[in-house]
């Protein structure tokens with residue numbers, strides 16, 4: 040899932056300062072599952088903003104809604120009437136949803152209430168960890184399912200580096216060394232000989248370094 044954190048209220052207040060009629064829009068998928076921008080969090084932010092409006096005499100009119108996904112047109116389009124009534128829209132989705140709502144309704148400014156952080160998973164209650172950086176050329180077959188791009192602080196394809204220390208990463212002692220995890224996984228599977236295979240330098244054109252990416256499936260187009 041895509042993981043994000045809600046922006047601090049002071050930053051949100053500053054963004055909303057020039058407007059009166061504010062529409063808050065939550066997203067019911069990833070950002071809802073990571074407890075940042077779903078229906079509940081939209082309700083909490085709306086209450087906070089109403090309280091601020093009351094205390095600081097801002098005269099804000101806050102309305103709120105949550106749709107299933109902000110990254111798909113079919114869920115965004117039914118918001119047309121609500122968009123028209125608002126001076127500004129604040130999205131509680133990830134960066135994709137925020138941008139796509141602004142693309143579908145270009146006449147409206149859509150502000151971000153969320154800092155999108157990573158693609159990750161919920162490893163235990165209240166804790167999400169990064170697992171994939173969307174590099175576009177997956178090597179999980181060579182590392183037995185542990186991503187060296189997202190989970191090694193230096194993105195090393197052949198590791199560990201000299202800084203690995205008792206299974207921890209030299210960049211941050213709270214982090215497991217990804218290559219220590221890879222080594223252990225290979226050992227468990229009796230495949231330590233995989234370490235002899237040098238993973239060659241790769242082209243990063245398939246990653247963000249090659250510019251914005253797109254995927255086209257002609258057979259799926261009308």
Ligand code: SF4
Nearest residue numbers: 171172174177178186
């Ligand atoms: S190798 Fe690339 S595609 Fe595969 S998990 Fe890592 S970042 Fe994601």
Ligand code: SF4
Nearest residue numbers: 191200208209216217
């Ligand atoms: S200690 Fe391990 S995770 Fe950290 S940078 Fe070195 S190889 Fe990567």
